[in-house]
Amino acid sequence: MSLLLPQPRGIPVPRPSLHSAAYWDGCRQHRLLYQRCAVCGYYGLGAFTVCAQCHATSPTWEASAGRGRLYSWTVVWQPPDPRFQVPYAPAVVRLDEGPFMMSAVIGCEPGALHEGLELSVEFHPASDDLTLPYFAPSSEDS
Protein backbone atom coordinates (compact mmCIF):
# COMPACT_ATOMS: atom_id res chain seq x y z
CA MET A 1 0.00 0.00 0.00
CA SER A 2 1.33 3.41 -0.88
CA LEU A 3 -1.35 6.00 -0.27
CA LEU A 4 -0.55 9.29 -1.97
CA LEU A 5 -0.16 11.98 0.69
CA PRO A 6 0.52 15.71 0.81
CA GLN A 7 4.21 16.50 1.21
CA PRO A 8 5.44 17.33 4.70
CA ARG A 9 6.58 20.81 5.64
CA GLY A 10 10.16 21.43 4.65
CA ILE A 11 9.98 20.76 0.92
CA PRO A 12 11.25 23.50 -1.43
CA VAL A 13 8.39 25.98 -1.55
CA PRO A 14 7.24 28.38 -4.24
CA ARG A 15 8.27 32.00 -3.99
CA PRO A 16 5.26 34.13 -4.93
CA SER A 17 6.01 36.78 -7.51
CA LEU A 18 4.60 40.25 -8.01
CA HIS A 19 1.82 39.08 -10.30
CA SER A 20 1.00 35.78 -8.60
CA ALA A 21 0.72 36.96 -5.00
CA ALA A 22 -3.09 36.96 -5.18
CA TYR A 23 -3.06 33.27 -6.16
CA TRP A 24 -0.97 32.28 -3.15
CA ASP A 25 -2.96 34.56 -0.84
CA GLY A 26 -6.05 32.70 -2.05
CA CYS A 27 -4.48 29.32 -1.31
CA ARG A 28 -3.66 30.43 2.22
CA GLN A 29 -7.37 31.24 2.63
CA HIS A 30 -8.33 27.92 0.98
CA ARG A 31 -9.69 29.62 -2.10
CA LEU A 32 -8.51 28.42 -5.53
CA LEU A 33 -8.12 31.34 -7.91
CA TYR A 34 -7.28 31.41 -11.58
CA GLN A 35 -6.64 34.27 -13.93
CA ARG A 36 -8.92 35.10 -16.82
CA CYS A 37 -8.87 37.91 -19.37
CA ALA A 38 -11.65 40.38 -18.57
CA VAL A 39 -12.08 41.17 -22.28
CA CYS A 40 -12.09 37.81 -24.10
CA GLY A 41 -12.19 35.24 -21.29
CA TYR A 42 -8.87 33.59 -22.14
CA TYR A 43 -7.02 31.71 -19.43
CA GLY A 44 -3.42 30.53 -19.65
CA LEU A 45 -1.17 28.26 -17.62
CA GLY A 46 -0.67 30.66 -14.72
CA ALA A 47 -0.63 34.32 -13.81
CA PHE A 48 -0.30 36.73 -16.71
CA THR A 49 -0.30 40.46 -17.28
CA VAL A 50 -1.07 40.47 -21.03
CA CYS A 51 -3.75 38.24 -22.54
CA ALA A 52 -2.15 35.84 -25.03
CA GLN A 53 -5.29 35.92 -27.19
CA CYS A 54 -6.41 39.53 -27.44
CA HIS A 55 -3.46 41.22 -25.72
CA ALA A 56 -5.68 43.16 -23.36
CA THR A 57 -3.90 44.10 -20.16
CA SER A 58 -6.80 43.62 -17.77
CA PRO A 59 -6.75 40.06 -16.38
CA THR A 60 -8.98 39.36 -13.40
CA TRP A 61 -8.81 36.71 -10.69
CA GLU A 62 -11.75 34.32 -10.66
CA ALA A 63 -12.65 31.85 -7.92
CA SER A 64 -12.77 28.21 -9.01
CA ALA A 65 -15.24 25.82 -7.40
CA GLY A 66 -12.18 23.63 -6.86
CA ARG A 67 -13.37 20.69 -8.89
CA GLY A 68 -11.84 19.18 -11.97
CA ARG A 69 -10.77 16.03 -13.76
CA LEU A 70 -7.45 14.26 -14.02
CA TYR A 71 -5.85 15.10 -17.38
CA SER A 72 -2.33 13.68 -16.98
CA TRP A 73 -0.16 12.33 -14.19
CA THR A 74 3.05 10.58 -13.27
CA VAL A 75 4.02 8.69 -10.13
CA VAL A 76 7.49 9.66 -8.91
CA TRP A 77 9.55 7.03 -7.10
CA GLN A 78 12.91 8.83 -7.21
CA PRO A 79 12.58 12.50 -6.27
CA PRO A 80 14.89 15.27 -7.47
CA ASP A 81 15.23 16.36 -3.85
CA PRO A 82 15.32 13.96 -0.88
CA ARG A 83 12.90 16.14 1.07
CA PHE A 84 10.04 14.84 -1.09
CA GLN A 85 8.34 11.71 0.23
CA VAL A 86 7.69 9.04 -2.42
CA PRO A 87 5.57 8.00 -4.06
CA TYR A 88 3.93 11.21 -5.11
CA ALA A 89 1.82 11.95 -8.15
CA PRO A 90 2.37 15.26 -9.97
CA ALA A 91 -0.68 15.83 -12.11
CA VAL A 92 -2.25 18.19 -14.59
CA VAL A 93 -5.83 18.82 -13.56
CA ARG A 94 -8.41 20.35 -15.87
CA LEU A 95 -10.63 22.54 -13.74
CA ASP A 96 -14.36 22.48 -14.47
CA GLU A 97 -14.00 26.18 -15.35
CA GLY A 98 -11.57 25.25 -18.14
CA PRO A 99 -7.99 26.03 -17.09
CA PHE A 100 -5.31 23.38 -16.83
CA MET A 101 -3.36 23.56 -13.59
CA MET A 102 -0.29 21.87 -12.17
CA SER A 103 -0.88 20.04 -8.90
CA ALA A 104 -0.55 16.59 -7.36
CA VAL A 105 -3.14 13.94 -6.57
CA ILE A 106 -3.46 12.71 -2.99
CA GLY A 107 -5.87 10.53 -1.07
CA CYS A 108 -5.73 7.39 -3.18
CA GLU A 109 -3.37 4.65 -4.32
CA PRO A 110 -1.31 5.23 -7.49
CA GLY A 111 -3.23 2.41 -9.13
CA ALA A 112 -6.50 4.32 -8.72
CA LEU A 113 -5.37 7.11 -11.04
CA HIS A 114 -7.16 7.19 -14.38
CA GLU A 115 -8.02 9.70 -17.05
CA GLY A 116 -11.03 11.80 -16.13
CA LEU A 117 -10.94 10.91 -12.43
CA GLU A 118 -13.12 13.47 -10.67
CA LEU A 119 -11.08 15.53 -8.24
CA SER A 120 -11.62 18.17 -5.59
CA VAL A 121 -9.09 20.64 -4.29
CA GLU A 122 -7.56 20.27 -0.82
CA PHE A 123 -5.19 22.76 0.74
CA HIS A 124 -2.16 21.72 2.77
CA PRO A 125 0.54 23.96 4.25
CA ALA A 126 4.04 23.49 2.81
CA SER A 127 5.54 26.04 5.22
CA ASP A 128 4.37 28.62 7.74
CA ASP A 129 3.72 31.06 4.91
CA LEU A 130 2.75 28.95 1.97
CA THR A 131 -0.19 26.64 1.29
CA LEU A 132 -0.26 24.30 -1.72
CA PRO A 133 -3.40 23.19 -3.53
CA TYR A 134 -3.62 19.41 -3.98
CA PHE A 135 -6.41 17.36 -5.53
CA ALA A 136 -8.10 14.29 -4.07
CA PRO A 137 -10.71 12.01 -5.63
CA SER A 138 -14.17 13.51 -5.12
CA SER A 139 -16.14 11.56 -2.55
CA GLU A 140 -18.66 10.11 -5.01
CA ASP A 141 -15.83 8.90 -7.25
CA SER A 142 -13.67 7.28 -4.58
Place this chain on the structure above:
Amino acid sequence: MPAHPFRGVAIAGVHNTVQARRLPDHDSVSIALAGALGALTDAGISPHEVDGVVGPDCAHIALELGLGPCTRRPSSLGIPTILDAAALITTGQCDVVLVAAGGAGIHLDRTSAAPWTRPANELVVGYGLFTAAEFALMARRHMLTYGTTPEQLAAVAATIRTNGHENPDAVYHGRGPFSPGDVLASRMIADPFHLLDCATTSEGGCGVVLVSAERAAESEAPLWILGGASDAFGPAYTVAPVWDFRPRPDAEPAGMVGAAAARRAFAMAGLTPAEVDVAELYDPFSFEIIRQLEAFGFCAPGEGGSFVEDGNIAPGSRLPVTTDGGTMSFSHPGINAQQLQRVIRAALQLRGGCTTNQVPHAEVALCSNGGSGALFCDVLLLGRERP
Protein backbone atom coordinates in the same frame (compact mmCIF):
# COMPACT_ATOMS: atom_id res chain seq x y z
CA MET B 1 14.60 30.27 -58.31
CA PRO B 2 16.37 32.08 -55.46
CA ALA B 3 19.54 30.54 -54.10
CA HIS B 4 19.19 28.33 -51.04
CA PRO B 5 19.61 30.52 -47.92
CA PHE B 6 22.50 28.39 -46.62
CA ARG B 7 24.25 27.81 -49.96
CA GLY B 8 27.07 30.07 -48.86
CA VAL B 9 28.02 28.22 -45.65
CA ALA B 10 29.50 24.82 -44.87
CA ILE B 11 30.39 22.76 -41.83
CA ALA B 12 34.15 22.23 -42.04
CA GLY B 13 35.01 20.64 -38.70
CA VAL B 14 33.43 18.82 -35.77
CA HIS B 15 34.84 17.35 -32.59
CA ASN B 16 33.84 15.61 -29.36
CA THR B 17 36.35 15.61 -26.51
CA VAL B 18 36.60 12.60 -24.28
CA GLN B 19 33.26 12.15 -22.48
CA ALA B 20 33.10 10.73 -18.97
CA ARG B 21 30.93 10.64 -15.89
CA ARG B 22 33.41 13.09 -14.32
CA LEU B 23 36.29 15.07 -15.79
CA PRO B 24 37.98 16.22 -12.58
CA ASP B 25 40.63 18.30 -14.38
CA HIS B 26 38.11 20.44 -16.21
CA ASP B 27 35.45 23.05 -15.73
CA SER B 28 32.85 23.84 -18.35
CA VAL B 29 34.92 26.53 -20.10
CA SER B 30 38.12 24.50 -20.27
CA ILE B 31 36.37 21.46 -21.74
CA ALA B 32 34.50 23.69 -24.21
CA LEU B 33 37.89 25.10 -25.25
CA ALA B 34 39.15 21.57 -25.81
CA GLY B 35 36.11 20.96 -27.99
CA ALA B 36 36.79 24.17 -29.89
CA LEU B 37 40.44 23.34 -30.57
CA GLY B 38 39.53 19.84 -31.66
CA ALA B 39 36.96 21.12 -34.14
CA LEU B 40 39.47 23.63 -35.56
CA THR B 41 42.08 20.89 -35.96
CA ASP B 42 39.48 18.72 -37.67
CA ALA B 43 38.74 21.60 -40.06
CA GLY B 44 42.41 22.33 -40.67
CA ILE B 45 41.88 25.92 -39.61
CA SER B 46 44.14 27.96 -37.32
CA PRO B 47 42.37 29.44 -34.30
CA HIS B 48 43.42 32.95 -35.36
CA GLU B 49 41.40 32.62 -38.56
CA VAL B 50 38.19 32.50 -36.50
CA ASP B 51 36.27 35.78 -36.68
CA GLY B 52 33.09 34.74 -34.88
CA VAL B 53 32.23 32.67 -31.81
CA VAL B 54 28.73 31.44 -30.96
CA GLY B 55 27.67 29.83 -27.70
CA PRO B 56 27.18 30.55 -24.03
CA ASP B 57 30.93 30.75 -23.33
CA CYS B 58 31.76 32.74 -26.47
CA ALA B 59 33.36 35.66 -24.66
CA HIS B 60 35.64 33.39 -22.61
CA ILE B 61 36.58 31.44 -25.72
CA ALA B 62 37.40 34.65 -27.61
CA LEU B 63 39.65 35.74 -24.75
CA GLU B 64 41.40 32.43 -24.17
CA LEU B 65 42.05 31.74 -27.87
CA GLY B 66 43.08 35.35 -28.57
CA LEU B 67 40.43 35.92 -31.20
CA GLY B 68 39.62 39.57 -30.56
CA PRO B 69 38.33 41.67 -32.08
CA CYS B 70 35.72 39.16 -33.21
CA THR B 71 31.97 38.75 -33.43
CA ARG B 72 30.30 36.97 -30.53
CA ARG B 73 26.78 35.66 -30.05
CA PRO B 74 25.99 34.34 -26.56
CA SER B 75 23.16 32.17 -27.82
CA SER B 76 22.56 28.74 -26.37
CA LEU B 77 21.58 25.18 -27.27
CA GLY B 78 22.90 23.19 -30.19
CA ILE B 79 20.84 23.64 -33.33
CA PRO B 80 20.04 27.33 -32.70
CA THR B 81 23.77 28.06 -32.30
CA ILE B 82 24.47 26.35 -35.65
CA LEU B 83 21.74 28.36 -37.38
CA ASP B 84 22.99 31.59 -35.78
CA ALA B 85 26.56 30.79 -36.84
CA ALA B 86 25.43 30.03 -40.38
CA ALA B 87 23.55 33.32 -40.54
CA LEU B 88 26.66 35.23 -39.46
CA ILE B 89 28.43 33.81 -42.50
CA THR B 90 25.64 34.08 -45.07
CA THR B 91 25.06 37.72 -44.12
CA GLY B 92 28.74 38.52 -44.55
CA GLN B 93 29.43 39.31 -40.90
CA CYS B 94 31.98 36.50 -40.53
CA ASP B 95 33.98 34.00 -42.60
CA VAL B 96 34.92 31.39 -39.99
CA VAL B 97 32.63 30.80 -37.00
CA LEU B 98 33.36 28.58 -34.05
CA VAL B 99 30.58 26.97 -32.01
CA ALA B 100 31.69 25.26 -28.82
CA ALA B 101 30.11 24.04 -25.62
CA GLY B 102 30.97 21.89 -22.66
CA GLY B 103 29.95 20.82 -19.21
CA ALA B 104 32.23 19.74 -16.35
CA GLY B 105 32.11 20.13 -12.59
CA ILE B 106 28.37 20.62 -12.77
CA HIS B 107 27.06 17.41 -11.22
CA LEU B 108 27.87 18.08 -7.61
CA ASP B 109 25.17 15.83 -6.24
CA ARG B 110 25.32 12.44 -7.92
CA THR B 111 22.17 11.18 -6.26
CA SER B 112 20.00 13.83 -7.80
CA ALA B 113 18.87 15.16 -11.14
CA ALA B 114 21.12 17.29 -13.33
CA PRO B 115 21.14 20.89 -12.12
CA TRP B 116 19.42 22.38 -15.17
CA THR B 117 16.53 19.98 -14.66
CA ARG B 118 15.49 21.23 -11.23
CA PRO B 119 12.65 23.63 -11.74
CA ALA B 120 12.56 26.51 -9.30
CA ASN B 121 9.46 28.12 -10.68
CA GLU B 122 6.64 28.79 -8.26
CA LEU B 123 4.04 26.75 -10.17
CA VAL B 124 6.01 23.51 -10.24
CA VAL B 125 8.58 23.48 -7.43
CA GLY B 126 6.18 22.45 -4.67
CA TYR B 127 5.07 19.39 -6.60
CA GLY B 128 8.55 17.90 -6.92
CA LEU B 129 8.79 18.20 -10.67
CA PHE B 130 11.96 17.51 -12.64
CA THR B 131 12.53 16.64 -16.28
CA ALA B 132 11.53 12.98 -15.99
CA ALA B 133 8.20 14.00 -14.44
CA GLU B 134 7.67 16.82 -16.96
CA PHE B 135 8.22 14.51 -19.94
CA ALA B 136 6.17 11.78 -18.24
CA LEU B 137 3.17 14.12 -18.14
CA MET B 138 3.47 14.48 -21.92
CA ALA B 139 4.08 10.75 -22.45
CA ARG B 140 0.98 9.88 -20.41
CA ARG B 141 -1.23 11.88 -22.76
CA HIS B 142 0.19 10.02 -25.75
CA MET B 143 -0.43 6.69 -24.01
CA LEU B 144 -4.00 7.67 -23.15
CA THR B 145 -4.76 9.01 -26.63
CA TYR B 146 -3.05 6.41 -28.80
CA GLY B 147 -2.51 3.38 -26.58
CA THR B 148 1.26 3.74 -26.65
CA THR B 149 2.77 1.15 -24.30
CA PRO B 150 5.67 0.94 -21.84
CA GLU B 151 7.04 -1.86 -24.05
CA GLN B 152 7.19 0.54 -27.00
CA LEU B 153 9.02 3.12 -24.87
CA ALA B 154 11.40 0.39 -23.77
CA ALA B 155 12.06 -0.59 -27.40
CA VAL B 156 13.40 2.94 -27.98
CA ALA B 157 15.62 2.91 -24.91
CA ALA B 158 16.97 -0.56 -25.68
CA THR B 159 17.85 0.46 -29.25
CA ILE B 160 19.66 3.67 -28.29
CA ARG B 161 21.40 2.17 -25.26
CA THR B 162 22.63 -0.74 -27.36
CA ASN B 163 23.98 1.78 -29.89
CA GLY B 164 25.94 3.32 -27.02
CA HIS B 165 27.02 -0.07 -25.72
CA GLU B 166 28.71 -0.68 -29.07
CA ASN B 167 30.30 2.78 -29.33
CA PRO B 168 33.78 2.87 -27.75
CA ASP B 169 33.48 6.66 -27.33
CA ALA B 170 30.27 6.40 -25.28
CA VAL B 171 30.38 6.97 -21.53
CA TYR B 172 28.32 3.82 -21.08
CA HIS B 173 30.23 1.75 -23.67
CA GLY B 174 30.08 -1.97 -22.95
CA ARG B 175 27.18 -1.81 -20.52
CA GLY B 176 24.80 -3.80 -22.72
CA PRO B 177 23.43 -4.97 -25.01
CA PHE B 178 19.95 -4.06 -23.78
CA SER B 179 16.59 -5.64 -24.46
CA PRO B 180 13.24 -3.97 -23.85
CA GLY B 181 12.88 -6.36 -20.92
CA ASP B 182 16.03 -4.92 -19.33
CA VAL B 183 14.51 -1.45 -19.54
CA LEU B 184 11.19 -2.56 -18.05
CA ALA B 185 13.01 -4.38 -15.25
CA SER B 186 14.97 -1.28 -14.18
CA ARG B 187 13.57 0.65 -11.26
CA MET B 188 10.75 3.13 -11.77
CA ILE B 189 11.75 6.81 -11.68
CA ALA B 190 8.64 8.68 -12.82
CA ASP B 191 5.95 6.42 -14.24
CA PRO B 192 6.03 5.48 -17.15
CA PHE B 193 9.79 6.07 -17.17
CA HIS B 194 12.07 3.43 -15.72
CA LEU B 195 15.69 4.29 -14.99
CA LEU B 196 16.80 3.06 -18.41
CA ASP B 197 14.16 5.18 -20.18
CA CYS B 198 16.00 8.30 -18.93
CA ALA B 199 19.10 10.19 -20.01
CA THR B 200 22.27 9.82 -17.97
CA THR B 201 24.46 12.65 -16.70
CA SER B 202 28.08 13.07 -17.73
CA GLU B 203 30.74 15.61 -18.65
CA GLY B 204 32.49 16.56 -21.85
CA GLY B 205 32.95 19.18 -24.53
CA CYS B 206 32.47 19.56 -28.25
CA GLY B 207 32.82 22.01 -31.11
CA VAL B 208 31.75 22.75 -34.67
CA VAL B 209 33.45 25.04 -37.21
CA LEU B 210 31.41 26.70 -39.95
CA VAL B 211 33.02 28.49 -42.89
CA SER B 212 31.99 30.41 -45.97
CA ALA B 213 31.54 28.34 -49.12
CA GLU B 214 34.68 29.95 -50.54
CA ARG B 215 36.69 28.68 -47.59
CA ALA B 216 34.91 25.32 -47.79
CA ALA B 217 36.41 24.75 -51.22
CA GLU B 218 39.75 24.23 -49.44
CA SER B 219 38.19 21.71 -47.05
CA GLU B 220 38.29 17.97 -47.67
CA ALA B 221 34.65 17.07 -47.19
CA PRO B 222 32.43 20.01 -46.35
CA LEU B 223 28.90 19.33 -45.20
CA TRP B 224 25.94 21.54 -45.90
CA ILE B 225 22.93 22.87 -44.04
CA LEU B 226 19.87 21.88 -46.04
CA GLY B 227 17.25 23.23 -43.68
CA GLY B 228 16.63 24.23 -40.11
CA ALA B 229 14.04 25.81 -37.85
CA SER B 230 12.95 26.05 -34.21
CA ASP B 231 9.67 25.84 -32.31
CA ALA B 232 8.97 27.03 -28.76
CA PHE B 233 5.83 27.50 -26.69
CA GLY B 234 7.37 29.02 -23.57
CA PRO B 235 10.03 28.61 -20.92
CA ALA B 236 11.04 25.05 -20.05
CA TYR B 237 10.11 23.51 -16.69
CA THR B 238 8.17 26.57 -15.55
CA VAL B 239 4.50 25.92 -16.30
CA ALA B 240 2.43 22.75 -16.47
CA PRO B 241 3.53 20.63 -19.48
CA VAL B 242 0.14 20.26 -21.15
CA TRP B 243 -0.02 18.34 -24.44
CA ASP B 244 -3.22 20.15 -25.50
CA PHE B 245 -2.04 23.64 -24.55
CA ARG B 246 -2.83 25.92 -27.47
CA PRO B 247 -1.89 29.58 -27.06
CA ARG B 248 -4.34 30.39 -29.88
CA PRO B 249 -7.38 28.42 -31.02
CA ASP B 250 -5.78 27.75 -34.42
CA ALA B 251 -2.36 26.76 -33.02
CA GLU B 252 -0.99 23.25 -33.03
CA PRO B 253 -0.88 21.82 -29.49
CA ALA B 254 2.28 21.97 -27.41
CA GLY B 255 2.51 18.20 -27.67
CA MET B 256 3.35 18.62 -31.35
CA VAL B 257 6.21 21.05 -30.72
CA GLY B 258 8.75 20.64 -33.50
CA ALA B 259 6.17 19.76 -36.18
CA ALA B 260 6.12 23.27 -37.62
CA ALA B 261 9.91 23.50 -37.42
CA ALA B 262 10.24 20.20 -39.28
CA ARG B 263 7.84 21.30 -42.01
CA ARG B 264 9.82 24.49 -42.44
CA ALA B 265 13.16 22.68 -42.46
CA PHE B 266 11.97 20.11 -45.02
CA ALA B 267 10.50 22.86 -47.22
CA MET B 268 13.79 24.76 -47.11
CA ALA B 269 15.63 21.59 -48.08
CA GLY B 270 13.12 20.56 -50.75
CA LEU B 271 13.06 17.12 -49.14
CA THR B 272 10.57 14.78 -47.49
CA PRO B 273 11.05 12.59 -44.42
CA ALA B 274 11.36 9.55 -46.71
CA GLU B 275 14.62 11.00 -48.04
CA VAL B 276 16.33 11.10 -44.64
CA ASP B 277 18.96 8.37 -44.23
CA VAL B 278 19.69 8.75 -40.53
CA ALA B 279 17.98 10.66 -37.67
CA GLU B 280 20.13 11.82 -34.78
CA LEU B 281 17.19 12.60 -32.52
CA TYR B 282 17.59 14.19 -29.11
CA ASP B 283 16.69 11.52 -26.57
CA PRO B 284 16.15 12.91 -23.07
CA PHE B 285 13.56 10.18 -22.50
CA SER B 286 12.52 7.16 -24.55
CA PHE B 287 9.04 8.48 -25.25
CA GLU B 288 10.38 11.64 -26.85
CA ILE B 289 11.73 9.64 -29.81
CA ILE B 290 8.26 8.26 -30.52
CA ARG B 291 6.81 11.75 -30.35
CA GLN B 292 9.46 13.30 -32.58
CA LEU B 293 9.06 10.58 -35.23
CA GLU B 294 5.41 11.61 -35.46
CA ALA B 295 5.95 15.36 -35.19
CA PHE B 296 8.64 15.32 -37.89
CA GLY B 297 6.47 13.30 -40.28
CA PHE B 298 8.33 9.97 -40.27
CA CYS B 299 5.03 8.35 -39.33
CA ALA B 300 1.49 9.50 -38.64
CA PRO B 301 0.36 10.77 -35.22
CA GLY B 302 -0.26 7.78 -33.00
CA GLU B 303 1.88 5.41 -35.09
CA GLY B 304 5.21 6.14 -33.41
CA GLY B 305 4.84 3.31 -30.93
CA SER B 306 4.35 0.63 -33.56
CA PHE B 307 6.99 2.29 -35.78
CA VAL B 308 9.67 1.75 -33.14
CA GLU B 309 8.35 -1.65 -32.03
CA ASP B 310 8.50 -2.92 -35.61
CA GLY B 311 12.25 -2.32 -35.71
CA ASN B 312 12.31 0.81 -37.86
CA ILE B 313 14.86 2.74 -35.78
CA ALA B 314 17.54 0.09 -35.21
CA PRO B 315 20.87 0.03 -37.07
CA GLY B 316 20.37 -1.30 -40.57
CA SER B 317 16.66 -0.48 -40.56
CA ARG B 318 14.70 2.09 -42.52
CA LEU B 319 15.64 4.99 -40.22
CA PRO B 320 18.53 4.41 -37.80
CA VAL B 321 18.05 6.75 -34.84
CA THR B 322 20.56 8.27 -32.39
CA THR B 323 23.32 5.98 -33.56
CA ASP B 324 26.03 6.91 -31.02
CA GLY B 325 23.90 6.18 -27.95
CA GLY B 326 22.65 9.73 -27.46
CA THR B 327 22.10 11.27 -24.05
CA MET B 328 21.10 7.85 -22.70
CA SER B 329 24.50 6.31 -23.26
CA PHE B 330 26.97 8.40 -25.31
CA SER B 331 26.98 11.57 -23.17
CA HIS B 332 24.77 14.20 -21.57
CA PRO B 333 27.29 16.88 -20.58
CA GLY B 334 25.21 20.00 -20.02
CA ILE B 335 22.33 21.64 -21.77
CA ASN B 336 24.36 23.17 -24.59
CA ALA B 337 26.92 20.48 -25.40
CA GLN B 338 24.46 17.60 -25.30
CA GLN B 339 22.27 19.30 -27.90
CA LEU B 340 25.23 20.22 -30.13
CA GLN B 341 26.34 16.58 -30.05
CA ARG B 342 23.30 15.56 -32.13
CA VAL B 343 24.61 17.85 -34.89
CA ILE B 344 28.11 16.41 -34.56
CA ARG B 345 26.90 12.83 -34.85
CA ALA B 346 24.83 13.73 -37.91
CA ALA B 347 27.95 15.26 -39.48
CA LEU B 348 30.05 12.19 -38.69
CA GLN B 349 27.42 9.95 -40.27
CA LEU B 350 27.46 12.01 -43.47
CA ARG B 351 31.25 11.83 -43.62
CA GLY B 352 31.00 8.05 -43.41
CA GLY B 353 33.59 7.68 -40.69
CA CYS B 354 31.62 6.45 -37.69
CA THR B 355 33.40 3.51 -36.08
CA THR B 356 30.08 1.96 -35.03
CA ASN B 357 26.64 1.99 -36.61
CA GLN B 358 27.76 3.86 -39.71
CA VAL B 359 24.79 4.18 -42.05
CA PRO B 360 26.13 3.21 -45.51
CA HIS B 361 26.18 6.07 -48.03
CA ALA B 362 24.22 8.44 -45.79
CA GLU B 363 23.42 11.52 -47.87
CA VAL B 364 20.87 13.31 -45.68
CA ALA B 365 20.76 13.43 -41.88
CA LEU B 366 18.16 15.00 -39.63
CA CYS B 367 18.99 16.01 -36.08
CA SER B 368 16.85 17.47 -33.33
CA ASN B 369 17.07 19.20 -29.98
CA GLY B 370 14.73 19.71 -27.05
CA GLY B 371 11.39 18.02 -26.62
CA SER B 372 7.81 18.22 -25.51
CA GLY B 373 8.41 18.33 -21.76
CA ALA B 374 10.65 21.36 -22.30
CA LEU B 375 8.20 23.12 -24.65
CA PHE B 376 10.82 23.65 -27.37
CA CYS B 377 12.13 21.60 -30.28
CA ASP B 378 14.68 22.40 -32.98
CA VAL B 379 15.24 20.59 -36.29
CA LEU B 380 18.27 20.63 -38.59
CA LEU B 381 18.83 18.83 -41.91
CA LEU B 382 22.40 18.30 -43.08
CA GLY B 383 23.61 16.84 -46.36
CA ARG B 384 26.64 15.94 -48.42
CA GLU B 385 25.47 17.84 -51.47
CA ARG B 386 25.66 21.63 -51.63
CA PRO B 387 22.12 23.05 -51.79
